Amino acid sequence: MPKLKVATTSLAGCFGCHMSLLDIDERLFPLLDLIEFDRSPLTDIKHCGPCDIGIVEGGICNAENVHVLREFRANCKTLIAIGACAVTGGLPAQRNHLDLGACLSEVYLTEGGLEHGLIPNDPELPLPLDKVHPLHEVVKVDYFIPGCPPSADAIWKFLTDLIAGRTPKLGHGLIKYD
Amino acid sequence: MTDATFLLDGEEVPFQPGQTVIQAALSAGRYIPHLCYHPEFKPHGSCKVCTVKADGRLVASCTLPAQAGMAVESDSDEVNDLRRTLVQMLFAEGNHFCPSCEKSGNCTLQALGYDLGVMTAGFRHFFPDRPVDASHPDILLDFNRCILCELCVRASCEVDGKCVFALSGRGLTKHLVVNAESGLLADTDVALTDKAMEVCPVGVILKKRVGFAQPIGQRRYDPQPISAQALRDAPRTADGAGKCTACEGKE
Numbered sequence: 001m002p003k004l005k006v007a008t009t010s011l012a013g014c015f016g017c018h019m020s021l022l023d024i025d026e027r028l029f030p031l032l033d034l035i036e037f038d039r040s041p042l043t044d045i046k047h048c049g050p051c052d053i054g055i056v057e058g059g060i061c062n063a064e065n066v067h068v069l070r071e072f073r074a075n076c077k078t079l080i081a082i083g084a085c086a087v088t089g090g091l092p093a094q095r096n097h098l099d100l101g102a103c104l105s106e107v108y109l110t111e112g113g114l115e116h117g118l119i120p121n122d123p124e125l126p127l128p129l130d131k132v133h134p135l136h137e138v139v140k141v142d143y144f145i146p147g148c149p150p151s152a153d154a155i156w157k158f159l160t161d162l163i164a165g166r167t168p169k170l171g172h173g174l175i176k177y178d
Numbered sequence: 179m180t181d182a183t184f185l186l187d188g189e190e191v192p193f194q195p196g197q198t199v200i201q202a203a204l205s206a207g208r209y210i211p212h213l214c215y216h217p218e219f220k221p222h223g224s225c226k227v228c229t230v231k232a233d234g235r236l237v238a239s240c241t242l243p244a245q246a247g248m249a250v251e252s253d254s255d256e257v258n259d260l261r262r263t264l265v266q267m268l269f270a271e272g273n274h275f276c277p278s279c280e281k282s283g284n285c286t287l288q289a290l291g292y293d294l295g296v297m298t299a300g301f302r303h304f305f306p307d308r309p310v311d312a313s314h315p316d317i318l319l320d321f322n323r324c325i326l327c328e329l330c331v332r333a334s335c336e337v338d339g340k341c342v343f344a345l346s347g348r349g350l351t352k353h354l355v356v357n358a359e360s361g362l363l364a365d366t367d368v369a370l371t372d373k374a375m376e377v378c379p380v381g382v383i384l385k386k387r388v389g390f391a392q393p394i395g396q397r398r399y400d401p402q403p404i405s406a407q408a409l410r411d412a413p414r415t416a417d418g419a420g421k422c423t424a425c426e427g428k429e
Binding site for chain 1 (some may be wrong): 184227270273274275276277278282288291292293295297298299300302303305307308332394400401403
């Protein structure tokens, strides 16, 4: 059987979910018999080609996140939102009840010790979105793995179910929102 | 005793006259998912998570009087799908950020989500702006997590005789308010020993400075899912009313 192509990325996330993926430890070896990584922080490939599975960590907080997520959706047969941020917006979305301009002013202009502060405006920097969004508000998402981060056991169970052609089911002790 | 029974998912469940379907089911050791229902208080019938299909009609089992021969469908794909959607809507409507919530692991809403297999809220999140009330020296109110179940309202009025809490507004603007001229909890006669302090199913009413005394991983819904835990907690009195063991343990 040819190996399944898997792409992963972290958008408005902390890479904690990627760390949890690596936390499956020695089970990485049997996993790598079944899959190969395309675009991923693990390979440093910058753009993803056609893939079987896309795993996206983090929510959508800026314009670049939207482009990357759309690239994943366009190339991946199955798209998985992994972790609280991808599923709910998570920690970055805790700014959603605040005004974005007020947030930027507070951090770069009015906070103590910022006499000559400037709000960053380099064209290289992606523009922040007004609100942070979970992935399913931007593209169609096929599967969700909640958790902050989901445990290695939860990720292993989910991926082995999916690769074996079963409907992934976490069950008690593996499904966690925290 | 009475010989009256109804059918719950095809199995006979005995009941006493006056018992609701959920009271009879829990007394008989049969779980029906529920959220705003609490055995010690009058049914509220607002969350609808305990919805069952009784003789072909969808109805909240906490307010439905049991009747002989009734055919009740509870643990079916159709009814569980509806319950899942209700729980998803509750998650989308408030700010339920479990990773930072000290109620995580002890939260009924979260445990229901786990047990029903809710992997995403599915809907567009509201992200409402709901400031907290930290005015009281010993108690924190985090309205972000309120699901409007009225359990604290019922406990404060029916048991404590204080009516510290109430719901105000209608529809989308409905929210929990504190019965004080200032609107602040510090200006009420609420006390740590009040019944209202122990009934919040989510993380709104919190005792300060004890948040993580009980570690994550050793909490109420960690050893077993809510479907099993709820049956352990359920009162076994003949009429289905009375103290639930979960509350007794806390007193």
